[in-house]
Amino acid sequence: MSVARDLIGLYRDTLALFHEKLRLAQIAMYRQNRKAIIVLEGYDASGRGEVICELSYAWDPRGFEVYPISPQAKTEAAHPFLWSFWNRQSTPGQIAVFDQSWYGRLPVEFAEHGLPDAEHEISIDEINAFERMLMENQISRVKLFLETDRETRRTRLLRRAERPEKRWKLTESDIESYRHRESYEQAFANLLKRCQTPPWHRINANQKKQGRLNALDYILQALNVELKPRTFALNSRVSERLHELSK
16 A cells, blocks of 8 residues: 555656746747647547646646547538638647547548548648648647557446446547557558647557656657746836836
């Protein structure tokens, strides 16, 4: 029991350290007018939501936006494939977090609907061009793929069905994608190999806590924030008027 308590304590201490580093990183991003995008992909029940919860704990909600991506609405389907994502980009000083992303459509179409090879190739080219434009616009990006093996995924989906507060997360599409596991693996492997701007970070999420820490670590590395003295400096005009508060 003492070993288990020690491990839990170590996890909590490490998580608290990441929270503090993330908090400072967000301040620096804001003060330096930088933009960032965090892409979280992975199978259902791989822990994407838990990573987002930790980011939400560390960050001021006014400085970042979470976009949970679901099947396209009619208004989005009437536009080109990437239209909705162009409208969800971060602005200077802001961070955009995508719970699934522009990658999500392709594995579904490939695994469950027999996407033609020609259309698949066109979509890959569009995604790579899109991400090159993000890079040229000096948007920091990190792409994380949370991986779980088949048995871990099955166990977690069944656990959702057992727990009343988790049942809302379980959908028919989760079960359907589980049935097509091999095709999804092939589709994701192809995407991770061919869409390397920037490269993907593959995270073993079979162990939830360690996977969560690894994800936060990669995010901090990708933000690559330099905590310059001016990051925490007072606005010059505020400094000039600060004496007024002492009267």
